[in-house]
Amino acid sequence: MRSHLLSDATTEQYRSSVAQGVERVAATLAATDRPFTGITPDALAPRVDAIDLDQPLGDTGAALAELDSVYLRDAVYFHHPRYLAHLNCPVAIPAVAAEAVLSAVNSSLDTWDQSAGATLIERRLIDWTAARIGLGPAADGVFTSGGTQSNLQALFLAREEALSRGADPARLRVLASECGHFSVRTSAKLLGLPDDAVVALPCDHDRRMQPEALQRELERCTRDGLTPMAVVATAGTTDFGSIDPLPAVADLCARHGAWLHVDAAYGCGLLVSPTRRHLLDGIEAADSVTVDYHKSFFQPVSSSAVLVRDRDTLRHATHHSDYLNPRRAVAERIPNQVDKSLQTTRRFDALKLWMTLRVMGADGVGSLFDEVLDLAGAAWRVLDADPRFEVVARPTLSTLVFRRMPAGIVAPSAVDRANLHARKALSAAGQGVVAATTVRGSHYLKFTLLNPRTTLADITAVLDLLAEHADRYLDTTTTGEPLVHA
C-alpha cells in the first residue's frame, strides 16, 4: 500500500497516475459537445450506489475508467459556451497546473512551520489585492473557501468591533440591499444576531441600493438606539450584476460610524479590468471586502479572500494555541496565517492565482472579464429588441434576467410554468444550461455569462430554443385553467 503514498520512492507512480487523470479529462473535454447530458439524479444514483467501496480496484487507471460512468460523462461542464447558468467560470490552465502542485506538496496555510514560502505567497497576493482595491497601508486579509465564508468573517469582525465599543448585542443591525447575497442573513444567524438584525433596503430600478433609503435607515437606527454594526454594499449582485453606489454608501457609513463591508464576490474581476475599474470607485473606502477569485478571475473552486482596511481588526479571529501558534511566535515575528483565519488547516489556494498572474498577468485576466461584459451588453441589446422576451435590467456586469412573454393574453401562472418548463427542457435535451430566479414573485430565466468563448450566436440560439420550449408548452399543455386576461 505504501506505493500509493507520494514520496521520493513513488515519483513514477505519481507521474503516471496524475498524467492518466489529466489524459482522461483532456479526452473528455475534447469529446464534449454539450454542457450537460441532462441526466437526472434518479438515473445516476443507481450507478453511484452500485459501486462497492469495500472492493478497491487497486489501480488509478481502473478507478479513472470507472469514474467516467459515475462522474465525468455526465458532469456539468462550465467551459462549454452554452453553459450560461451560474457564477462558474472556465478555469485558467496555469491555475489548474497550480492545483496539481499544491495538492501534491500539500502545504497547510495555518502556520509557517507547515507552509514556509506558501505563507509568503499568500501574503503577497493579499497585499496585491488590497493595493488594487486601494485599502491603504494598514490593510491585510486572508484567503478563504468562498464568498460565504469571507462575508461571515467580515461580519464577525464588524460585530466584534461594535461590541468592543460597547454596543448592546441585542440592538445590532446589518443593513444590506434586498438584492444582497443570502449569506449575509446566514452570517447574522451564525453570529447570534437578533432575528430582525438584517434590514433589507429597497433597490432602485437598476437593482442598486438607494442612498436615500440607507440614510433613512441609519437615522432610524440612531433614533431608536440601534447600532448599525455593518452596512453591506454589493459590488455585483448575484442576480442582476448591479453595483451599489459605493461613494454615496461610503459617505453615509463614515457619517454614521458604520463599518462598510463591500461584497465584491462577483464584481472583483473589475479590479483587473483594463477598461472598467472605475465601476468600483468608492470601494477603497471599505472596512472589509469580499473577493471571489473563483468567479471573475477564472480560478478553480475554491479561491476567495476577505480583506480589511485595518489589520488590527483581524485580532478578533486570533486564538493562540500552545501546540500551534503560541503567543511568543508573534514576538518572534513568525508569520502564522491561522492568527487571521476562521479555518485551521487550510489549502494553498493562493498558488492558483499566483501562477495565473505570473503566466497571464492582471491585464490578461481582466481583459477576459471585459470580453464577457461586452458580450453581456450585446446580448442585452438583442434581448431588449426581441418582442418574444421581457428583460429586466440592463447589465453592468454579465447577468441577464428575462422571460418568454407570449404575445396575446396568457394567464400569469401559465407564463410562469412555461418559463420553468423551458429551462428544464433545454437542460434535459443537453442544449444548454441556464439559471432561474424570481422577480416580484414571477419566474424568470437568467444567463450568467463568464465564458469569453460564448458568442452572440450561442446566445441567440439558446434564446430560440427557450422560446420554442416555452411555446410548445403553452400550445400543448392542458392546464385546466382558462388563458385569461392578466
Ligand SMILES: *Cc1c(COP(=O)(O)O)cnc(C)c1O
Ligand atoms: C457567489 C456570491 C457569494 C457567495 O460566494 P461563494 O463563493 O459561493 O461562497 C456572496 N456574495 C455574492 C454577491 C455572490 O455572488
